[in-house]
Amino acid sequence: MQVTELSAEGLKRQFKIVVPAGDLSAKVDERLAELAQTATLPGFRPGKVPVGLLKKQYGQALYGEALEQAVNSSTAKAIEDRGLKPALQPRVDLKQLEEGKDVEFEVAIEVLPEIGKVDFSGVELERLKASVPDKDVDEAIERIAKANRDQKPVDPARPAQKGDSIKLDFVGSVDGKEFPGGAATDYSLELGSGSFIPGFEDQLTGAEVGKVIDVKVTFPADYGAAELAGKDAIFKCTIKELHEFVDKPADDELAKKNNFENLEAMRKAVSDRIGQDYSQISRSMIKRNLLDKLADLHKFPVPEGLIEGEFNAIWARIEEAKKNGQKLEGDEENMRKEYREIAERRVRLGLLLADVGRSNSIDVTPEELNQAVMREAMRYPGQERQVLEFYGKNAELKDQLRAPIFEEKTVDFILELAKVSEKSVTPEELLKAAREAEEDQHADGAPSTAP
Template sequence: MQITETSAAGLSREFKVVIPATDIDARVNSKLTEIGKTVRMPGFRPGKVPMPILKQRYGQSVMGEVLEGAVNDSQAQAIEQNNLRPALQPKVEVTSFEPGKDLEFSMKVELLPEIEPADLSGVEITKPVVPVNDEQVDEALKRLADSRKQSEKVEEDRASANGDILVIDFDGSVDGEKKPGMKGEDYSLELGSGTFIPGFEDQLVGAKAGEHKTVTVTFPAEYHAAELAGKEAVFEVDVKELRATKPAELNDDLAKGFGFDDLEKLREAIRERIGADYGNLSRLRAKRALLDKLAELHDFDVPAGMVDIEFNQIWSRLQQELQSGQVDEEDKDKDEEELKKEYRDIAVRRVRLGLLLSEIGRRNNVTVSRDELNKAVISEVQRYPGQEQQVFEFFKKNPQAIEQLRAPLFEDKVVDHILSSVKVNEVPVTAEELMKDPEEEQA
């Protein structure tokens, strides 16, 4: 076999590979010999069928398998001989082959770049943190109490107000035509909850039990049902009952309703949950600051093929967002070429950072254990209540799906390793500041 490098530019290498006809013939004969050991043909004992007859009968079908194996073996040999580190599967194109002649093919391969991580000993990262205070716990506790609030029928003859519950029958129409989903009976509607179309609840404020109301509203322009979006609708509403809400009392009984021994235990759990939520957000902000710093300190070529794959994924998601009207405001007035340039730059950044984190992880022996993968699978399964068994079966039958969970786990572990080696300055901020998008702060 002859391997000749024909091009070397940046991270791209091209080779011409020639496999002698004698090698192809030897592979074919070897395969046919294996077949001949078991094949049965009239007039011949098993294992005694002459090679010419085997070639005539099976040669054509064997050739495709032989050529594929020869090309794969040659690729591997070319990569090993030239000490290559492919970023992606090499691209192969057969340039010449006829039975009895040499097989020639070209091989294009993109290489992983040589990466030398910068010295991060002097790097400083700002990590915003939010201390959990009693007021935040009290607010969360109140929301829990509100979620368990009860209602009782109002016996006095009074007008309804925001916060009251009206038990109603309603029947709606658009342009005089009844539409599916616009009718209901004995529906408990809390005034001011924003449950119905904007304006609907406002027109029922002041209504009394036993009254009939005609409510006219306009569906929002972005309403999920396109046939109703922006249309005016008329609802005939019968108020059957007025109920007043009563929040649950903040006591041990409330705590027991949520599975805790007493109110103090519930408060502790709320404080821990808030702290964990804030902690996750703080870490994300610190991670973003770290990645920005890494991007600033490193600039190396990245494989174009990897960038193309990343860009195509980003662009596909963007097209789906455009079709559903969920595109970011800042992107709405940009033309396609401008958007493509911006998102390709993002793809380059992601690929570069991914390769850098991989190299840092390799140098520091960062690994993802089987136990960590199993926990990730369980966490993924819990995202689908009622379908746990089906999701477990999916992962069981698709080991590659489990491996896809490894990448984000590995990245987080590498980020944690780096954060432990740089200076992290914790800065107290408010919850609103923590939750605000960093890009909005820079605007």
């Protein structure tokens, strides 16, 4: 095998490789000898078929097999001998392919950049910390009590009013034609809940049991179903029952109904959950700030092929959103430029985090991967077993859960080395800061990384 380096510009490498015809012939002869030991053809005993006859019948296929093996193995050896780390699969271009002659082909690859040792001790970050005030717990308990209210029929009879629960049948139509998903039977609706499109519930206020009412509404311009967006519709509603809610006091009985020992235990659980929510928001913010700083501090070159792949994935989601009727701001040329910058940022951060993780022996344990599978299964109540079986049979799909775990562990590692100060804030200040960060952020800063 002869390897000639044709070019080396930035992260791109190109080689010409020549595989002698004799090497391929030897491989073909070797495979023919193996085949001759077991081959069967009419008129010959097993293992007694002449090699020349086998070559005539199978030679072309065996040559193709030998060629593929030679290209793959010689390409891998050329890369290994030079200590290169390909970012993507090498591109092979066959230049000379004729049986009996040397095979010539060119290999083009992009290699991963050398990132080098990274010092995180100079990275300064601020972690916002919010305590859980009693009023937040009180409001959450009130919501639980509201969700557990009893209902009783309105007696004596009266027209429906805001806060009542009505049971109704309805059939919706646009331009006199019914549409999919526009009808329901025995549907329970709390008036004033805002569950339906604007104007629907208001027109049911004052309705009486047994009455049929035509509710006229206009679907919002940004309605999820594009075929209904902005359209006028009429819903023929039949009022079947009218109930009013009976408030539940926040007491031990309410707590026990929700599987807590008493009200105090429920309040603690609620406080802990809210605290976890605040911690998660704070974590997301400091992670985003960290990634912003890392992106600004590290400007190493990024393989164009990886950028293109990431951009294509982003743009495919945009095209899908457009098909679903979502209107996007800005012209396509500027959007493509912006999202290509986002793609480059994501790839650069992904390479950086992957390199930091590998350099510091950060790995995902089988236990962590199994816990991720369990969390995924819990997202589908009643189908947990099927989800677990599905992941058990699909190792590649299960392995996709590895990347986000690896990323979080690497971020934790970096945060331990960075200079992190804490600032106490109110929940309102925390949420405001999170909203402002979201508005200012052009990229989501969530690179796809893997060990």
